[in-house]
Amino acid sequence: MNASFYERPVVEVARDLIGCVVSSCGCSGVIVETEAYHDSEPACHAYAGLTARTATLFGPPGRAYVYRSYGVHALLNAVSEREGVGAAVLIRALEPLDGIELMHARRGVSRERDLCSGPGKLTQALGIWLDEDGGDLSSGPVTISHRPAARLEPEIVRSRRIGITKAVELEWRFCMHGSRHLSSSERR
DNA sequence: CATGGGATTGACT
C-alpha cells in the first residue's frame, strides 16, 4: 500500500488495516486486531514529544515502528498521519496465511492459533526484530498489502485498547469479528 | 546519575 493510505487519521488507518496482509521472510498473515496511538493522548509513546526513541513515530507515514516491550518482545506498528505527527497503528494479531511451518519452528508451539495471537507473538512468528524499525512497509523486508481479492470484506468490532493505563476510555481498538486468532488479552 | 515502569508472554499455583 502506498504512503497515502497511511497519511490519514490514525484511527481510520487502524480500522482499514483489518483484513490486510503482513508479509516478512516468507511468512504472512491477515491482520485481525489493531490499535491506534496518537501523540495527542498519553498512552502513545510520542506523547512526550520527539525523542530518540520516538523519531520513527514522527517520521513519514508508511514506515515500520518496531520497539522493545517489557525488555523482551518486539512490537510492530505502521506509522501513520503526516510527517511531524507522532502516530502509529499497533498490529496486535494475525491469522496465519503462508509459511506456517516456519512460524511453528520459530514459535515452538503446536496450536496454530497460538502462532500470531498477540503483538509479541506475531513478530516472533514472522521473524521481525528491532532492526526493522524505520523500514518502508511498501518495499520490505516487512510489507503490508491489501486484502486478498478472494477474501470477503471483514466485519469489524471496535472497543477499548488493551494493556494500557492511560487514556483507557478511547475506543481505538479494532478486531475482525469472529476471528479465532485474536490476542489472548481479548478474553480478559 | 539512579530509578521506575511499560502497547507482553509464558510458566507456575
Place this chain on the structure above:
DNA sequence: GTCAATCCCATGC
C-alpha cells in the same frame, strides 16, 4: 490468578 524476565529511556533529584 500471580509473577518474573529484561532493557530502553523518560523522569526527577
